[in-house]
Amino acid sequence: MTADPDDHRNPYVARERILRTAYDLFSRRGIRAVGVDEVIERSSVAKATLYRHFRTKNELVVAFLERRQQVWTRELVLDESGRRGQTPEERLLAMFDVLDEWIHSDDFDRCTFINVLLEMGPDHPVGKAAIGYLEELRDMVKQRADEAGLYRTEEFARSWHILMKGSIIAAYEGDGDAARRAKRMAADLIEQHRSPDEPTRVPAGTSAPGR
Known part of the structure; x- marks a missing residue:
């Protein structure tokens, strides 16, 4: 050209x-x-x-990661789940509904930040940038957990992030139900982080235990 x-x-x-x-x-x-x-x-x-x-190429890759954070993390996962939920808990769980739809779409390309981190390593400047964007998503999860009045929200956000990343990898392995499985585990995680004085309840969009 x-x-x-x-x-x-x-x-x-x-x-x-x-x-x-x-x-x-x-x-x-x-x-x-x-x-x-x-x-x-x-x-x-x-x-x-x-x-x-x-x-440098590294500068181009970092700009690509910044664009990915805007398009995927903020606009797709966070903004879309925010529109679907009426409460902080519903907005948290809706993140897995968004993931499920993305996994079954033609745009599914795994998690760019995980890919880059594994490809370049955590000590590479680009790998460090990927870690930073992953941390930003975790901070956003923590903020929603804080809004929901949950306890130990830093620990909660780290566990939640494991479920998100795990569901993406499992889906790439061929488990088309990975995000839906993760959503059920996420509902249990919310219950584990409720205030001791708050009654247990079934979050919207999930089934009661035993059903």
Whole structure:
């Protein structure tokens, strides 16, 4: 493909085209399998244009992770589950409904942050960025748990995050019911973190024990 000669006159357009291309390639194939030259060719920009916006491949990958956090974590998982629940507990459990729908969609591509962390390692700058975005999701879960009046919400958020990550990996292994199984375990987790003075109740969208 021929590079756009007007790249320098359209800096935002060029940057967005590069990032969209990288997002698609990195999401589907991983970080190491995609080179900068391929991103340049697929996005139809000059090499100098890419390096004007992203000085290194690592900078491009971090920008990709930031975009992924916005598109997947905030807009899909959090915003969508927030619209589906009337209470903090319902919004927490709805996260697994959103995961279930995503798992069965054509857009299911595993968890990018886990993929990058495993591929690059926790000490690599990109791996550290992935850890940071995973922590942000966990903090958002903790905030909902705080709003629900649960106890030991830091511990709760870590356990909840294990269920989320585990359901994604299990789904990739072929368990199409993974998110629904995780939702039932999540309902039990909520009960474990209630105030000792608060009566046990069945959260909306789940079945009572024994049913």
